[in-house]
Amino acid sequence: MHTDKPGEPVTVLIPCFNSEKVIRDCLESVGWADEIFVVDSFSTDSTLDICREYTDRIIQHEYINSATQKNWAIPQATHDWVLIVDTDERVTPALRDEVRAVLADLNRCDGYRIPRRNHCFERPMYYGGSYPDYQLRLFRKDRGRYQDREVHAHVLLDGRIGTLQNPFMHYGQRDVDQIVRVLLLRYTTWEAQQKNKEGVRFRPSYLFTKPLLTFGYRYFYRRGFRDGAHGLFMALVWVCYAIITYAKLWRIQADEKADR
Numbered sequence: 001m002h003t004d005k006p007g008e009p010v011t012v013l014i015p016c017f018n019s020e021k022v023i024r025d026c027l028e029s030v031g032w033a034d035e036i037f038v039v040d041s042f043s044t045d046s047t048l049d050i051c052r053e054y055t056d057r058i059i060q061h062e063y064i065n066s067a068t069q070k071n072w073a074i075p076q077a078t079h080d081w082v083l084i085v086d087t088d089e090r091v092t093p094a095l096r097d098e099v100r101a102v103l104a105d106l107n108r109c110d111g112y113r114i115p116r117r118n119h120c121f122e123r124p125m126y127y128g129g130s131y132p133d134y135q136l137r138l139f140r141k142d143r144g145r146y147q148d149r150e151v152h153a154h155v156l157l158d159g160r161i162g163t164l165q166n167p168f169m170h171y172g173q174r175d176v177d178q179i180v181r182v183l184l185l186r187y188t189t190w191e192a193q194q195k196n197k198e199g200v201r202f203r204p205s206y207l208f209t210k211p212l213l214t215f216g217y218r219y220f221y222r223r224g225f226r227d228g229a230h231g232l233f234m235a236l237v238w239v240c241y242a243i244i245t246y247a248k249l250w251r252i253q254a255d256e257k258a259d260r
Contacts, residue, residue, distance in 0.1 A: 007104035009034035010138075011077035012085055015042035015069050017089040020050060022171065029090040032100075033083070039073040053092050061258060065190065066151035067146035074089050082144075083123040084137045084155075089116070095166040097233045102162065110159025111139030115167040115195045121175065128224025129217075135168070136161065150197070151190035173234070184240055191241075192248035202250040210243040 016023055017040065030036060032186040036055035040048060051058055059076070059191060062068055071127045071180070074082055081103060088258035091099075095114065103110050118125045125131060136144070136155040146247035147153040173179050218238050224231035 005102050007105045008081050008108075008244055009079040010081040010083055010099065010103060011037050011079045011141075012083045012091075013037045013039065013070070013073055014085050014087060015039045015041070015066065015073065015195075016043065016047055016051070016087045017063060018043045018045045019047050020045040023047055023087045024050050025090060026085060026087050027051065029092070030083075031097075032096055035078045037073070037077055037113070039069060040241045041069065047165070064154075065150050066244060067149055071145050074145065074157055077141050080140055080142070082139065082141045086170075088174075090169040090171070092166060092169060095164065095168065097167045098164050102138075102164070103187055109162035110143045111155070111157040112161045113161060115164070116170045116246075117167040118170045118172060120173045120227075120234055122171070123230050124169075125230060125234065127218065127222055127224045127226045127229050128234055129229070130224075130234065132167065133170075137168075138164070145194040150194040151187050161227050173237075179237060183237065184244055188244040188248055194254055195249050196243070196252050200249065202246060202253050207243060207250075210246055211239040212247060214242045215239050 010033055012030040012035065013025070014030070014036065016038060019026075020043075027036065031054065035057060036056060038051045038058045040051070040058060040060045042060055042144060048058065056076075059073070061072060063070065070084060083091075083099065090249045102112060113134040113136050116217050118130040118133055119132075136157060137241055138156060139157055140159070142157045143159045144157045146155055173183075215238070219232065219235035227234070
C-alpha cells in the first residue's frame with residue numbers, strides 16, 4: 001500500500017442502549033480512534049457513566065430501529081470516515097492496524113467490508129454462516145447509508161468497495177437468556193414486520209418448509225456440524241428464529257384482516 005501521506009482521521013460510531021455489561025470492552029478496543037461518537041437510546045443503567053470515561057461526544061436520540069438510528073448519526077460524525085462498531089463487537093489490534101493502513105493508502109476505496117467472527121458462549125464459530133459474515137462498516141460518511149429495513153439492514157455504498165482481511169470479534173450469543181431475549185423475541189418481531197411491509201404473504205407450509213430449509217442451509221450446506229455442539233445449537237436457534245418469525249407474520253396478517 002502507498003502511505004505517502006498521513007492516514008485520514010476516523011470516527012468510530014457506537015450506538016448503544018443499556019449496554020453496561022459489554023460496552024467497556026468495546027470502548028477499550030477503539031481507544032485509538034480520532035473520535036469516539038456514542039449515540040445512546042436513553043439508557044437507564046450505567047452505560048453513559050462508562051462512556052464518559054472514554055469520550056465527551058455522546059448524544060441521545062430516540063430509537064426507532066437500528067438502521068434509522070445509524071443513518072441519523074452518520075452525518076454528525078466529525079470526520080469524513082466512519083467505522084460502525086456495535087457494543088458487543090471488538091476491534092482487534094490487527095484490524096486496527098489494517099484500518100489505519102487503508103486510510104493512509106492513496107488508492108483507497110470509498111468503503112470496506114470487514115469479516116466478523118461470531119462467538120457462541122465465548123467460543124469462536126467458523127462455519128454455519130458465522131464466518132466470515134462480511135459487514136460493510138468502514139466508509140466515507142457521505143457515501144454510505146443503511147437500508148430502510150426493520151432488522152438486518154446493510155450499508156448501501158455509492159462508490160468502490162474493498163475488503164479487509166482481519167475480523168471484528170462479535171460476542172452476540174453470550175448466554176441462552178440473551179439469545180432468547182434478543183434474537184428469538186425482539187429480532188423475530190422486527191423480521192416479521194419487515195416481511196409484512198415487503199408484501200410476503202404467510203402460508204401454513206412456511207412453518208415447516210422455512211425452518212427445514214434453514215437447518216439444511218446452516219448445518220449441512222454451510223457445514224455448521226464442523227463447529228460441534230455449538231454449531232448444532234446455533235443451527236437450531238436459527239430454526240426457532242424461522243418458526244417464530246413466520247408465526248408472528250401469520251398473526252400480524254390475521255390481525256390486519258380482522259381489522260378490515
